[in-house]
Amino acid sequence: MSLHSRNALIALVITIAIIGTVLYAVNYLNRQRIAELSAIENQISIDTLSLDTQFSLLETAPCGSVSENTELSGELGDLGDRLSYAEGQLGSENTRVIALKKQYSLLEIRDYLVTRELASACGTKPVTVLYFYSNAGDCADCDNAGYALSYLRTTYPKLRVYSFEYHLGVGALRTLESLLKIKNTLPAFVIQGTASYGFTSLEDLEKQFPKGALATATTSTQK
Amino acid sequence: MNPEVLAYPFLFVAIFFESFILVTLLSAPARYGRARRFVPGSITPSVAIVVPCFNEAVTLTQTTESLLALHYPTDRLSVILVNDGSKDDTAAAMAKFAGHPQVRIIHKENGGKHTALNAGIAVTDSEIVGCLDADSFVESDALAEIIPCFEKQNVAAVTAAMSVAKPSTILQHMQNAEYIFGITVRHVLSSVNGLYVTPGPFSLYRREIVVALGGFRSGHQTEDMEMALRLQKHGFAIENAPRARVYTKTPRTLMGLIRQRTRWTSGFLRNVLGEYRDLVGNARHGALGCLVLPVGLVSIFGAIVLFSNSLFLLARHALAAPALRSGVPLSYSLVPSAHTLDWFYAPLDLFPALALLTVLAAIALIAIGKRLSRTPGSLTLGLLSYLLLYGVVAPLWLMRATADVVTGTHRSWR
Numbered sequence: 001m002s003l004h005s006r007n008a009l010i011a012l013v014i015t016i017a018i019i020g021t022v023l024y025a026v027n028y029l030n031r032q033r034i035a036e037l038s039a040i041e042n043q044i045s046i047d048t049l050s051l052d053t054q055f056s057l058l059e060t061a062p063c064g065s066v067s068e069n070t071e072l073s074g075e076l077g078d079l080g081d082r083l084s085y086a087e088g089q090l091g092s093e094n095t096r097v098i099a100l101k102k103q104y105s106l107l108e109i110r111d112y113l114v115t116r117e118l119a120s121a122c123g124t125k126p127v128t129v130l131y132f133y134s135n136a137g138d139c140a141d142c143d144n145a146g147y148a149l150s151y152l153r154t155t156y157p158k159l160r161v162y163s164f165e166y167h168l169g170v171g172a173l174r175t176l177e178s179l180l181k182i183k184n185t186l187p188a189f190v191i192q193g194t195a196s197y198g199f200t201s202l203e204d205l206e207k208q209f210p211k212g213a214l215a216t217a218t219t220s221t222q223k
Numbered sequence: 224m225n226p227e228v229l230a231y232p233f234l235f236v237a238i239f240f241e242s243f244i245l246v247t248l249l250s251a252p253a254r255y256g257r258a259r260r261f262v263p264g265s266i267t268p269s270v271a272i273v274v275p276c277f278n279e280a281v282t283l284t285q286t287t288e289s290l291l292a293l294h295y296p297t298d299r300l301s302v303i304l305v306n307d308g309s310k311d312d313t314a315a316a317m318a319k320f321a322g323h324p325q326v327r328i329i330h331k332e333n334g335g336k337h338t339a340l341n342a343g344i345a346v347t348d349s350e351i352v353g354c355l356d357a358d359s360f361v362e363s364d365a366l367a368e369i370i371p372c373f374e375k376q377n378v379a380a381v382t383a384a385m386s387v388a389k390p391s392t393i394l395q396h397m398q399n400a401e402y403i404f405g406i407t408v409r410h411v412l413s414s415v416n417g418l419y420v421t422p423g424p425f426s427l428y429r430r431e432i433v434v435a436l437g438g439f440r441s442g443h444q445t446e447d448m449e450m451a452l453r454l455q456k457h458g459f460a461i462e463n464a465p466r467a468r469v470y471t472k473t474p475r476t477l478m479g480l481i482r483q484r485t486r487w488t489s490g491f492l493r494n495v496l497g498e499y500r501d502l503v504g505n506a507r508h509g510a511l512g513c514l515v516l517p518v519g520l521v522s523i524f525g526a527i528v529l530f531s532n533s534l535f536l537l538a539r540h541a542l543a544a545p546a547l548r549s550g551v552p553l554s555y556s557l558v559p560s561a562h563t564l565d566w567f568y569a570p571l572d573l574f575p576a577l578a579l580l581t582v583l584a585a586i587a588l589i590a591i592g593k594r595l596s597r598t599p600g601s602l603t604l605g606l607l608s609y610l611l612l613y614g615v616v617a618p619l620w621l622m623r624a625t626a627d628v629v630t631g632t633h634r635s636w637r
Contacts, residue, residue, distance in 0.1 A: 003250060004415040004510035011242035018238055022576045029571050036567055085568055144549045151551045202550035 233525030273343030308333025400605035413463035445490025488624035530618035
């Protein structure tokens, strides 16, 4: 075998090895991401149990002993970000991602209910947005709306944004959509209990909040 | 289809070629090439260096003086200055050397660089003839580094190690890094007889072979490439002397650079796809036929595809950005989030990782070229400008040259 043929063969083996190594590293990182999501999932299971207990305690404990922002809501934001990133990396068809999103949606609903319960029992005035979107290609403005809501959540830390994928097919989510009478015209928002549809700009979205609501949502740095 | 998918075959070829260069660099012939030294007292064949000049009054004196300062027996070295019908003060610049015993001056009607080279070769009977562009300057030991490379009889030509003379603009620094990258590649490819160009800045030839093959031709304005391909086609070898340093003036402006490189690239395409098409994929021509020329063609096509692909993705993002922002302050988009430091969000993906590897290998090859050739000066600016600019500007002349070849457009030399 000539020198250049031999070297070409070695170079080919090296090239395949390099690409194989990079592929392995990318897959390894993705597996680690899933493991991380699983760990959060376990933590959230514990938090869910804690939330149930909190519900029971609400009936007897004075309002002052229950945080306006439950610990769970802080973790929810972080998990939502990670899920969104993992979905971008692994694809929205990934079964593990879909399973985690379903569980995430259930937790969001629980947190939303606790928040409402607290508001009713203790007179707190949380600012909440329920946001319904779709990744099925039937929502042209969902990316823009999601980006604007991320900005609002960062700018107003006490604003509680609950994002739901409209077509996720979770029973509790369908019930929530039905109770709130959310139509299949996405993106859809429920701001302080009032539903609206479509997204044009951040300015228009901000106008849908009750006057002064966003200003009060800046008083705490807790997420 | 994800546009990134189009890039993978070309990234594969780039990694493969860089791996081939690095592996061959460690092979015995390349090691031997690096170890080769001129031994004082060894045979010194007669050498004539032809300097073709067309309006080169500004640099000619320095070029000629650098040749006359070469460490080589003066009775074995001559310099032939050929004035190819210059309109400036080239004749006056040449006149300063009129009485020099080693210098011969020829004035002729303008006919192109190849005719000037042939005119110079016609008046000498030296065993070795060389070419030095009148905008280039040699180190004093360059010839002594080159002569030992002619030890084998089938070696018809030897190339030198080029870098940029006193780079000042950012584009010249970029070209300097590119030229030094070329030093490594040329050194390695010569060890498997894979060179397809004998550049104007100080390539030397066995005169009798050049004459036997009919002398220089226009070669689509790339007479150095055409000659190298003709030598290869006739089964001769082309060697390289990695420490034979020669410095050349390069275009200062983007338009000047694009004009020069369009000529080089269209010359490559016209020669390789024209008269020398039978070399491509021809196993008889070894590394040149099976690897170097095919990779050269693929890389031109690949660079255009990668650039167009990147431009498309950039345009898509740029068009989507205002809509996505929808009134969100720009500062929010530009300030990195806390996530940047979290491993979970590490942007490790196949495409950027492979692209990064090809860039790192290119940096390594540039560093090796600098060390091999012992080229003085800092490469920091060169590396930075090469990394930031080359991928953006090179596709401009590749696309222009390809379009010229496809449409049959012919441009003037300057």
